Amino acid sequence: MSHPSDSTAPPFTSFSQQREAATLGMWGFLGMEVLFFGPMFLGYIVFRINFPDAFMTASRHTLILAGGVNTALLLISSFTMALAVRSANLLEDSAKVVRSLLVTLLLGGAFVGIKCFEYSHEIHEGLLPGASFHLDGADPQQAQMFFYLYFLMTGMHLLHVIIGLGLIAVFILRAKLTVRKERFSIAMEQLGLYWHFVDLVWVFLFPLIYLGGRAA
Amino acid sequence: MTPVRHYALVCGALLVLLLLTVGAAYVNLGPFNVAAAMLISLMKAALILLFFMHVRQAGPVLRLFVFIGFFWLALLISLSLSDFLTRGVPDKSTADQRPSTSGETKPPAP
Known part of the structure; x- marks a missing residue:
């Protein structure tokens, strides 16, 4: 049942109008996000074309099991986020939304944990670009370029995941407290778009970072 | 739904x-x-x-926004590569000459 205070925000005259405007604004933001990550992907493409051997050798030094598990975690977390958005849109009991969001939070938290384990492993192995960088069998300058892009791209992605986890935590509280379910469901739709976008970036990062040079 | x-x-x-x-x-x-x-x-x-x-x-306006977001990315990559793929390697000759930390590559003789 809709709560009396659950009305549209001005200047909107209907929820569907408000939903359309909010979603359009979110996609405007996501378009900017595409262009935030885009140049890093372009840099990766250009340097991989120029330094193919070093990139393949360096790629083999990433932890494919950790990367693969992390990909699965993010894909499943997108599924649970889609369920949370669905429950909110159906104006279901807030406990259902909270449950799906909590699972998403746990899966995203596990992603961050595994990524931090990878970073510590790579820093320990001397793969952090800088004076102490060493990697056998590849031109060190070129291999450092791979690991510079690796830390930059996965780091920026990880930042987005952490921001997403913060937002999910806020939305768990909102879901528990709000009586304006229709308005809340519009906001949930945007949270879902953000989380799926972060998943989308990883879908392209994973093969570029982890899968190069495995067959050789 | x-x-x-x-x-x-x-x-x-x-x-x-x-x-x-x-x-x-x-x-x-x-x-x-x-x-x-x-x-x-x-x-x-x-x-x-x-x-x-x-x-x-999604409705037509939203689809347009989604399309444009990725269209700019396609422009960014394709127009940049039209340079990088045709002009040859931009950085390789200088990269090979840079002093190496592990000493694997030697600077060319003067």
């Missing part, structure tokens, strides 16, 4: 594609390894965009 079963099917398909892309990476296809990986990534992206991000149900 999309039934839960549809979301579960999409999630299952995404996980199958993940296994497929990891498996394909260990088969030597030469230059087609990266092509196969990117093709699978595009399929995963399409599933996420259409079903999880509800582009399938």
Whole structure:
């Protein structure tokens, strides 16, 4: 049942109008996000074309099991986020939304944990670009370029995941407290778009970072 | 409203594609390894965009916004590569001459 205070925000005259405007604004933001990550992907493409051997050798030094598990975690977390958005849109009991969001939070938290384990492993192995960088069998300058892009791209992605986890935590509280379910469901739709976008970036990062040079 | 079963099917398909892309990476296809990986990534992206991000149900204005977002990215990459792919290696000769930390590559004789 809709709560009396659950009305549209001005200047909107209907929820569907408000939903359309909010979603359009979110996609405007996501378009900017595409262009935030885009140049890093372009840099990766250009340097991989120029330094193919070093990139393949360096790629083999990433932890494919950790990367693969992390990909699965993010894909499943997108599924649970889609369920949370669905429950909110159906104006279901807030406990259902909270449950799906909590699972998403746990899966995203596990992603961050595994990524931090990878970073510590790579820093320990001397793969952090800088004076102490060493990697056998590849031109060190070129291999450092791979690991510079690796830390930059996965780091920026990880930042987005952490921001997403913060937002999910806020939305768990909102879901528990709000009586304006229709308005809340519009906001949930945007949270879902953000989380799926972060998943989308990883879908392209994973093969570029982890899968190069495995067959050789 | 999309039934839960549809979301579960999409999630299952995404996980199958993940296994497929990891498996394909260990088969030597030469230059087609990266092509196969990117093709699978595009399929995963399409599933996420259409079903999880509800582009399938979106109206024409929203679809235009989604399209334009990725269109700029396509311009960025294709126009930049029209330079990098035709002008040859920009940095290789200087990279080879830079002093190496491990001493594996030696600077050329003067």
